[in-house]
Amino acid sequence: SVLALDCSGTRLATGTATGIIKLYDFGGMDGRMLPFRELAADEGSHAVVALSFSPSGDRFLSCVTGPQPQIFDRDGRQLLRFNRGDPYVRDVAHTTGHTTSVTGGAWQPNQNYRCASCGIDGSVRLWDLCGKTGLRDWLLCETAIRVRDSSSRKAAATAMTFSADGGTICASASDGSLQLWRIRGRAHNYFRPDSLRRHAHTGNTNAAGSVISCVAFSPDGHILGSRADDGRLKLWDLRRGFSTSEPLLNLPVLSHRAQAKSNFTFSPDGQYIIAGSDDGNLECFDIMKRCRLFSLPLTTESHAIKEPVRPSQKASALPGVSYVEWHPRLQQIVCACTNGSARILYDIDISTPKGALLALGRDNNKAKRKRTTGYAHSADFNMAAIVDDFDIRANHLHSTGYAKTRTDAKRSRLPDLPLDQGQQGRTTGAKSTLSQFWLDRQLPENIRNTDPREALLQYADQPSTFRTETTAYLNAKGQPILDRETLEEAEKNYLNRQAALLNRAVFRTEAEEEIEKK
Numbered sequence: 001s002v003l004a005l006d007c008s009g010t011r012l013a014t015g016t017a018t019g020i021i022k023l024y025d026f027g028g029m030d031g032r033m034l035p036f037r038e039l040a041a042d043e044g045s046h047a048v049v050a051l052s053f054s055p056s057g058d059r060f061l062s063c064v065t066g067p068q069p070q071i072f073d074r075d076g077r078q079l080l081r082f083n084r085g086d087p088y089v090r091d092v093a094h095t096t097g098h099t100t101s102v103t104g105g106a107w108q109p110n111q112n113y114r115c116a117s118c119g120i121d122g123s124v125r126l127w128d129l130c131g132k133t134g135l136r137d138w139l140l141c142e143t144a145i146r147v148r149d150s151s152s153r154k155a156a157a158t159a160m161t162f163s164a165d166g167g168t169i170c171a172s173a174s175d176g177s178l179q180l181w182r183i184r185g186r187a188h189n190y191f192r193p194d195s196l197r198r199h200a201h202t203g204n205t206n207a208a209g210s211v212i213s214c215v216a217f218s219p220d221g222h223i224l225g226s227r228a229d230d231g232r233l234k235l236w237d238l239r240r241g242f243s244t245s246e247p248l249l250n251l252p253v254l255s256h257r258a259q260a261k262s263n264f265t266f267s268p269d270g271q272y273i274i275a276g277s278d279d280g281n282l283e284c285f286d287i288m289k290r291c292r293l294f295s296l297p298l299t300t301e302s303h304a305i306k307e308p309v310r311p312s313q314k315a316s317a318l319p320g321v322s323y324v325e326w327h328p329r330l331q332q333i334v335c336a337c338t339n340g341s342a343r344i345l346y347d348i349d350i351s352t353p354k355g356a357l358l359a360l361g362r363d364n365n366k367a368k369r370k371r372t373t374g375y376a377h378s379a380d381f382n383m384a385a386i387v388d389d390f391d392i393r394a395n396h397l398h399s400t401g402y403a404k405t406r407t408d409a410k411r412s413r414l415p416d417l418p419l420d421q422g423q424q425g426r427t428t429g430a431k432s433t434l435s436q437f438w439l440d441r442q443l444p445e446n447i448r449n450t451d452p453r454e455a456l457l458q459y460a461d462q463p464s465t466f467r468t469e470t471t472a473y474l475n476a477k478g479q480p481i482l483d484r485e486t487l488e489e490a491e492k493n494y495l496n497r498q499a500a501l502l503n504r505a506v507f508r509t510e511a512e513e514e515i516e517k518k
Helices: 400-407 434-442 453-457 487-517
Strands: 004-005 013-016 019-023 037-040 048-053 058-062 070-073 076-080 102-107 112-120 123-128 143-146 157-162 166-173 178-182 195-197 212-217 223-226 233-237 262-265 273-276 281-286 291-297 321-327 332-338 342-344 375-378 381-384
Touching: 004 058, 004 321, 013 048, 037 223, 058 102, 058 112, 102 166, 123 166, 123 291, 143 262, 157 212, 166 212, 178 223, 212 262, 223 262, 233 273, 262 321, 273 321, 281 321
Parallel strands: 048 102, 102 157
Antiparallel strands: 004 013, 013 019, 019 037, 048 058, 058 070, 070 076, 102 112, 112 123, 123 143, 157 166, 166 178, 178 195, 212 223, 223 233, 262 273, 273 281, 281 291, 321 332, 332 342, 375 381
């Protein structure tokens, strides 16, 4: 499972391996933790591999294992679909889309109309939402970055990410290498990376290297982290020579068996790293001290952990943690588990009373649920209180009609209030302009219900009279000054007058010539 939070922390989007995306609104849901929208990520049964909200939070990017990512608005309506490239073109830079499965995607920071995606076809593509579209209104890609291995052959891009300023993009290749590019204009040929680290992760059984499942930059952009299926998480200092230096931090095995799409995330201040494991623990590491702070098991009961948990003390039969995200504004951590549930961690002291905390005080009217909260303390780091997990796989509503209404994007939207004087800054009823005042006095109130044909036929038997409310078209005697000629008649009369003047001039010239001869 994957998930994403918008910049304000009010909307949560979750995606599962069955291709279902569910949207949660913390400000509008109660203690049942039900989604307000459920939609299919793609027509086929493709798994959702990446979700990313735009910097403004009005739309999000959805990447599935198919070749065509999509753009949805925050209410779940499809806005745009990316084009599919030509699979018979060898150079990926000459195609306008992915040709095989997409493995990841992210929105470019500080850019509301630019995002990127990577795929097995060996390309990282930059998409401009204001760019050209094809025959089916599918968005065409004009900028493609080639991902190559040490033999300059095409290598699959397994993960990608942007730096905090949006000026650098990092992609991981299937041979275990990390490649960095500086983002330039569309005319630039992204053939060779600006910085490269070969064999960043080396597998135990695969000589070609481990498959990197996640890469991420620190908030200051000086540290790059990578996690692979070998169970190790490495940190690289980009200021010390990325191509030749040893990793700044090489963490041990995080779990007994590595997840295929496990990730990690930095804290907002860049001092800590959290990552999930398949045995149900949330690992926390201190970058400065280069050590593990604690391991927190995510159970449904409350906790009171006063010291780090050793690996031998880990609980069993717990769902694995496949995806984590630390929201910088809310100071809350959202975890997606392998059993299809999501859990939220918060701290009473540092977390803001928003996000998931808004729904805690709204119990169901039919039956109130009991909640238990606990704390997890470790040295100078406090993280706490597990919110009751909510299922993101199958939530059945009690009313079938209500469920259909909530899944419809148009019917579930609250319509705008009618225009009225003094409501929400509207001044329509005040008749502030002269035209509004005149129309309000002259036109009847039921003009909308009047048939225009019948209104005209009631004057058919009456003599034609000139009606006006002003004296601009009346002479001194009060008679109307009207033009009795039509446009065609006026043009014909004008031509006749011009011909008469011309004949008169010709006759006068001939008479003058005869007088001169005599």
